[in-house]
């Protein structure tokens with residue numbers, strides 16, 4: 640099997656991820672969205688806004704217009720988790736057809752930990768140096784011994800498709816893996832998460848680098864709305880409704896009114912005298928004197944008008 644090619648991102652001790660090809664980028668998302676939303680956007684800032692709108696409202700098909708093809712090499716136990724993502728097209732190195740190579744994953748000592756007591760699917764805690772060495776020695780021993788047996792069976796003419804079954808799951812395999820951006824983001828969302836196993840996380844993080852360079856706006860929007868955004872269950876919402884005092888919600892809504900006004904002003908500057916009426920039109924109910932005080936403080940953030948109005952609606956629903 641291959642050593643890591645020059646343009647690959649190295650993963651674990653012998654694995655890698657290499658972007659072989661990609662089709663489209665942020666522009667392809669916008670182009671596809673135009674079909675459903677009519678006349679298109681022209682400025683880069685508008686493209687970004689549209690992509691963020693699509694992501695926020697989970698209008699996902701435009702993201703499927705962007706494709707990525709990767710060449711990856713990973714241990715079989717990682718591939719085993721990876722194939723659960725069913726929307727990809729995969730072509731894997733065949734151990735029925737070709738001979739296995741002496742390529743096994745041996746974990747680095749810093750990644751050898753105890754079984755987590757908190758998370759049944761995790762690891763935690765510092766393991767002694769002796770135990771770490773023992774783990775690494777066992778990995779090496781089972782890799783060497785199984786490969787020795789495999790080679791012996793191979794030389795005796797036993798079918799490769801059967802002989803391979805003596806090899807452990809830390810053996811490296813290799814494949815071409817193609818997926819669209821929507822499903823790739825879903826993969827990265829699950830597998831770059833801290834709950835995912837370290838050994839698959841490094842591959843997911845490596846693929847994320849390609850997304851960042853091919854579709855930076857889509858990546859940013861995915862982080863803002865899917866990865867770092869919060870969603871509340873009905874039970875959580877009712878707790879908020881019951882326990883969040885109206886005055887706190889009103890303060891937040893008040894801030895949003897200022898932000899909408901500042902953003903509208905930023906997008907299309909108004910005369911000084913028109914600012915207070917603009918603020919009132921957004922629902923702001925401070926007096927002119929208070930408005931002036933706050934406006935002159937210079938601490939009002941701008942954002943996206945549509946997003947701010949959606950936020951205001953959510954806040955209002957909590958009252």
Ligand SMILES: Cc1cc2nc3c(=O)[nH]c(=O)nc-3n(C[C@H](O)[C@H](O)[C@H](O)COP(=O)(O)OP(=O)(O)OC[C@H]3O[C@@H](n4cnc5c(N)ncnc54)[C@H](O)[C@@H]3O)c2cc1C
Nearest residue numbers: 722723724725726727760822825826829830832834835836
């Ligand atoms: C931290 C973690 C722990 C896990 N632990 C386990 C475990 O203990 N045991 C285990 O078996 N698995 C486990 N998994 C795998 C997990 O259950 C999913 O199989 C895997 O994450 C793929 O997710 P997916 O189905 O959303 O992705 P994909 O297969 O890529 O599908 C993407 C999306 O397409 C849609 N889709 C695809 N196929 C279908 C279909 N046939 N029908 C309807 N909709 C479809 C769904 O909306 C899906 O979300 C774990 C995953 C993670 C991240």
